[in-house]
Amino acid sequence: MPGDALRYDVNLSILFTELPLLERPAAAAAAGFNAIELWWPFAEPDPPARELDALRQAIVDSGTQLVGLNFDAGNMPAGDRGLLSRPSQSHRFRTNIDVTVEFAASLGCTTLNALYGNSEPGLSAGTQRELATENLVLAAKAADRVGATVVIEALNSIENPRYPITSSRQALELVDYLRVVHQVPNVSFLADLYHLARMGESVQQLVERHTPRFGHVQIADVPGRGQPGTGELDWDAVLTTLAARGYQGHVGLEYKPVGPSAESFDWITKVTRENA
Template sequence: MPGDPLRYDVNLSILFTELPLLERPAAAAAAGFTAVELWWPFSEPDPPERDLAALRRAITDAGTQLVGLNFDAGDMAAGDRGLLSRPAQSARFRTNIDVAVDFAASLGCTVLNALYGNTEPGVSQSTQRELATENLVLAARSASRVGATVVIEALNSHENARYPITSSRHALEIVDYLRVVHQVSNIAFLADLYHLARMGESVQRLVEQHAARFGHVQIADVPGRGQPGTGELDWDAVLTALTRHGYQGYVGLEYRPVGPSADSFDWLPRAHRAAGSPNPAGTNPADVSTTEPIEESVR
């Protein structure tokens, strides 16, 4: 491992799933981590306050900080991959916007991931694109009131056949379009290096070219989505490149552990697991401007 200042967090929606949700923050802390992230952890977009309070208490009692949260993405286990572009689910997404933003803000979390949503049979791409744009603008406006950034993620088509955003180029085009045409400044790219590598992208080259535009990073090894060291990627080179090219956010561990979760961190020395503040004051990665052209495909 490089001796770098990268900050790591554990995604509690995919790690420590051997335990009930409310026990996972403490398990992450016991493994040496001080930062965690989550997919939307509730079955409804606007859960009872007692459920929000219980999760908030579990995170704070463990001494951990929430650093990333997904907006409600639907039934992920059943194949949903977001709501914001889907006409039948748009109202659910909008119900969730302020709930997710306020919950994140209550824990000091400033990164919210908005999964785009699967393509819908009988609905044109342009209709879904226009709806997605409307909902991303709404989400970003809500996030801006608490100083948060909305991030957009590309997924791999091998496991997410109906998800339309499958490359860093497409995701960055959407970010550019929203920034330039809709003047949305608090939107950025979530670089999930597992999904991008599965699509054949050179993640090291991506880091070298675009690290300053990342609003968040997530990692897992390829092709099995296990912890670093169980697959094909050169993690020393990738993580060193993130540091060298100035990435200042968190690196989210979003892998399916090979073996028990607590035994899957040997690749990361314990001294590297505790994290401080992700960014120096005033250096939100989403504030980085771009001069790259916006492709017609995202208009």
């Protein structure tokens, strides 16, 4: 019964965006959720303490738990998809490492997402991979001090044409490389089933084969990125299998709601009822 066995969280960087940021945690709580996640929600890698404090207090006051947080990924609306592989932005990422880790730790959050960064003209993939590796090791070591894990995500190339990690295989290979070659144990795979399905992967087979390797899961339907039930994927089968394979983490709802955010969660009740 996936509705019972799985725990869901709401990504407040894509849901409840009709509200100001500081009002979103309470809105998630009012919709029945006790867990949230966020992309890096500030314009700067090291925002003023008052901004960090205000967001922290809004989360605490709402009674929700922050279960996932992205490191600063640059200007996402302008097309940035991470900083750690980009020489011109590496300093910004390193400035953000401790800020992100400390903010997450203050709220008990132990899952930190590090987006790899777009390919840059004139730079070889090897050069960017070397820099990304250095930054991932730094981030993982900082995260380890507070018992957190750094997760690595594949994105689809349809919407992110310059992002080089576009398959579960590539993401898992990078995780293995960091663990084996660089002896960094606290890195894992963020299985964003929307992006992987857009790339033609069978998310059903992925869940069947690799659930033990998932550090976090995010979902949205394909192709429109709406809530489950608005697209092509068989969420009944996928979520049932995810629960049956013993996934213990949260499932992040990272979709663009069709209609008001608060009215986009009926599918959870439907999945629970059909599997009862």
